Amino acid sequence: MNTSFRILLSIFSILLLLGCREEEEVPVYKPIIVNDYVTAFDLVKVYAPGLGKEEQIFEGYFSETIPVTLGRSGEDSLVFIMPELPMGRAELKVEINGKPRIWKFNLGIYFLPPPSAESVFDALIRNNEALLSEMGAFGSLDRFSQDYLKWISQLKMEYSQLNEKEKKDFEGVMTKPFNKFWLNFLKDSPSKLKVPACEDYPIVDFLGRINFVENLFSLPFSPRGFEFLAKYTELPDSKFYRSIKTGIGLSFWYQIGLMEALAAKTLTCPILRNLAFKIPGDQPGSFVEQPTLILESGEMNEVYAFGEFQKPNMIGLNSFYEDQFRARGERFKTFKKSTSKILVMLANGAGLPIMEEEPLYIIPASAPLEQIPFPSSFPITVQIFNNPEIRFIGYGFEEGKLKLELESLTGLDQDFVLNMNSRDFEKNVPAKLKVFCPMLAQVVLDEGKIQIDIQYGSPPYQINWSNGLTGTGPFDFTPGAYTVQVLDSDGCEESIEFEMPEFSTVTDIDGNVYKTVNIGNQWWMAENLRTTRKSDGSLITKVNASSEWAGNPEVSVYAVLETKPGNDQKYGNVYSGKAVCCGICPTGWRYPESEDWHQLQEYLGPSYATKMKTYQGWENSVVKGSNISGFSALPTGYIEWNGMYEEEGLVTYFRVPTKPEPPFSHTFYLLGLDSGEEMRARAEGSGGLYPVRCVKD
Numbered sequence: 001m002n003t004s005f006r007i008l009l010s011i012f013s014i015l016l017l018l019g020c021r022e023e024e025e026v027p028v029y030k031p032i033i034v035n036d037y038v039t040a041f042d043l044v045k046v047y048a049p050g051l052g053k054e055e056q057i058f059e060g061y062f063s064e065t066i067p068v069t070l071g072r073s074g075e076d077s078l079v080f081i082m083p084e085l086p087m088g089r090a091e092l093k094v095e096i097n098g099k100p101r102i103w104k105f106n107l108g109i110y111f112l113p114p115p116s117a118e119s120v121f122d123a124l125i126r127n128n129e130a131l132l133s134e135m136g137a138f139g140s141l142d143r144f145s146q147d148y149l150k151w152i153s154q155l156k157m158e159y160s161q162l163n164e165k166e167k168k169d170f171e172g173v174m175t176k177p178f179n180k181f182w183l184n185f186l187k188d189s190p191s192k193l194k195v196p197a198c199e200d201y202p203i204v205d206f207l208g209r210i211n212f213v214e215n216l217f218s219l220p221f222s223p224r225g226f227e228f229l230a231k232y233t234e235l236p237d238s239k240f241y242r243s244i245k246t247g248i249g250l251s252f253w254y255q256i257g258l259m260e261a262l263a264a265k266t267l268t269c270p271i272l273r274n275l276a277f278k279i280p281g282d283q284p285g286s287f288v289e290q291p292t293l294i295l296e297s298g299e300m301n302e303v304y305a306f307g308e309f310q311k312p313n314m315i316g317l318n319s320f321y322e323d324q325f326r327a328r329g330e331r332f333k334t335f336k337k338s339t340s341k342i343l344v345m346l347a348n349g350a351g352l353p354i355m356e357e358e359p360l361y362i363i364p365a366s367a368p369l370e371q372i373p374f375p376s377s378f379p380i381t382v383q384i385f386n387n388p389e390i391r392f393i394g395y396g397f398e399e400g401k402l403k404l405e406l407e408s409l410t411g412l413d414q415d416f417v418l419n420m421n422s423r424d425f426e427k428n429v430p431a432k433l434k435v436f437c438p439m440l441a442q443v444v445l446d447e448g449k450i451q452i453d454i455q456y457g458s459p460p461y462q463i464n465w466s467n468g469l470t471g472t473g474p475f476d477f478t479p480g481a482y483t484v485q486v487l488d489s490d491g492c493e494e495s496i497e498f499e500m501p502e503f504s505t506v507t508d509i510d511g512n513v514y515k516t517v518n519i520g521n522q523w524w525m526a527e528n529l530r531t532t533r534k535s536d537g538s539l540i541t542k543v544n545a546s547s548e549w550a551g552n553p554e555v556s557v558y559a560v561l562e563t564k565p566g567n568d569q570k571y572g573n574v575y576s577g578k579a580v581c582c583g584i585c586p587t588g589w590r591y592p593e594s595e596d597w598h599q600l601q602e603y604l605g606p607s608y609a610t611k612m613k614t615y616q617g618w619e620n621s622v623v624k625g626s627n628i629s630g631f632s633a634l635p636t637g638y639i640e641w642n643g644m645y646e647e648e649g650l651v652t653y654f655r656v657p658t659k660p661e662p663p664f665s666h667t668f669y670l671l672g673l674d675s676g677e678e679m680r681a682r683a684e685g686s687g688g689l690y691p692v693r694c695v696k697d
Helices: 002-024 120-135 139-160 164-174 177-183 202-218 226-234 239-268 320-346 567-571 594-604 608-612
Strands: 043-047 057-062 066-073 077-081 088-096 099-107 271-280 287-289 293-296 300-310 370-373 381-385 390-398 401-408 414-422 425-434 440-446 449-455 462-465 480-487 493-500 502-507 513-519 522-525 557-560 573-575 652-657 668-673 680-683
Touching (some): 066 226, 120 164, 226 320, 381 401, 449 480, 594 608
Parallel strands (some): 293 425
Antiparallel strands (some): 057 088, 088 099, 300 370, 300 401, 652 668
């Protein structure tokens, strides 16, 4: 009896221990997450073996009080949306088949956008309805638009049934970076929403949108991946989860709808195949093609322009964009089929329509060529090639005409090539610039006096100045605005307006006196700097231009340009980048920055470089400098990093700091004056020596 009791007691104890051990050793599983932590409103997938065959919905709790509903994902996993919890460690407990399971999470910080006058829901609806409105322009998208509208209406209805907490959670889920990446609310870039007009080339947007979605499709299970978003279909069917699934579904409709609209727009946009210029023929309303354009110098020329256009088609002339359109169109078919399958699951039980798998657009087999007057809205650029002796003033297309203004800089006839370019279209048109009145006249300021320089005209000339003077000059003029009229013996006439600038002086720390000039609202030194000290009295080391300069950008040095007698006074000194930093200009003056040069150029207007260069001393210039601004830029050349003196008589460069505040960190670019009519920017050769001009504070 005692033995039997002891046996029964042992069995009972073993069973009791086993039961306690099962209660104490609750299985803990590692969650299947992308990173090593999750945040609020993340879609989370957890490994949960032994789910059984029947149950599809499971209930769980965080901290015993925060309920969570989970849905089955395959045979051994669950998915749910992480509720809003404090940062740190958290445990999820779910009862499965009568037994508790535990998952441990490391919760990170999550960020919600700042409060806005427009909720995320309102922005989502607004942008989808805006796209839907744009799609109304394409009859082929009518059925798609009707089904799209039903999804928008469904989300409106579902959202209206949520309580305030659920609406807040909806906002949180939809503003997660990966969801926003798909939904594309476009608050900060609304221009992307608009389906571009033909002149803005919608085919480029279509190709970009395909690449965008293709990159998402290629990603594995990750917060930006298509596969990840598909997991939203496995969320249980509750009011909150239903609104999330409809919102995600709407993101797919948005992406596919935008691609459909871009494709439809692309197929309505003609492509430029050829461009022809014509002149009126003998019969009224007739035109004759002009293989070589004949244009008149100094006049606004008008030439009738006709474009041959063709819509994209399968057997038309190939172009890069058309080939890409066809290739990407095949990828679009794959995207749409995958999207349709996901929408079937997202709409399960909601009675929502599913989009057709095949794209709605069809690339036509062929398309006719149509020649029409060239539209002013079509984007095309016009430039001239290989002739620096022509001044290209401007062009424009208006009412089927090319309006073009050019000037011969030599006063002689010029042959050139007119280049027409529009993305994948390019055509070179031979042209001739005729000079019917070969007279070039410009007012110049030389050594402080005004005179007129006339080339290629037929003397004698009648020259009348607005202050009553006659003849070529030179004359002394007081500051102010003037006009001069020039007439040659062949009847060629030119009227020139100009301003005589105001001059003054400034003295540096060494006692050097410089002429200064007022240009617009600025005062500039009209000579290059010659100081050997900075304004605080510190010396700048002098180096020999031909042998001593080592090109070290960290050394504060200058050199004197002494290749010819008097150059040191005329050209001034050239300085290293370290030298110009920190107070090299006279008191009340400063080293000019990019904005100062830009203001100078804007004030002087077209051909400003010509107005800045001296009348004499420049070699190989097609147009002589007039110096009418009084800036008096000389062709000093510069000293290279290796100590060689380069390009005297041809160019001058001025350093411009890339940072507005001193000490510039020795980072500059160069603005150069050469034979052209504008200053040219280039990168600074490290360690070179260049002249300095100062501008008044």
